[in-house]
Amino acid sequence: MKKMIALIILVVPVFLAGLGIKYMRDSMFGVVNDPFTLTVIQFLVGLGLTIFGVWFIGGYVLHRERKNKRVQGRFSEQTKRKRTPRQK
Numbered sequence: 001m002k003k004m005i006a007l008i009i010l011v012v013p014v015f016l017a018g019l020g021i022k023y024m025r026d027s028m029f030g031v032v033n034d035p036f037t038l039t040v041i042q043f044l045v046g047l048g049l050t051i052f053g054v055w056f057i058g059g060y061v062l063h064r065e066r067k068n069k070r071v072q073g074r075f076s077e078q079t080k081r082k083r084t085p086r087q088k
Helices: 002-028 039-067
Strands: none
């Protein structure tokens, strides 16, 4: 049951990213979909949906890989520290 819930949680952002790509493509060809009145607004909403979907899936994969300790040192939370400015 847990795997089914995880799959549903991952399918929704993928669907939203695909919808965002469709909105951006339609606005590039001048097709205005129903909830929008301007192609610029449609393109910006599509861009936002695409960025959100990719960000969510990337964050999920990074979280899973951190949990399984399969990330490089710069991505692990243990090695995060304050960065100091370089001295000249």
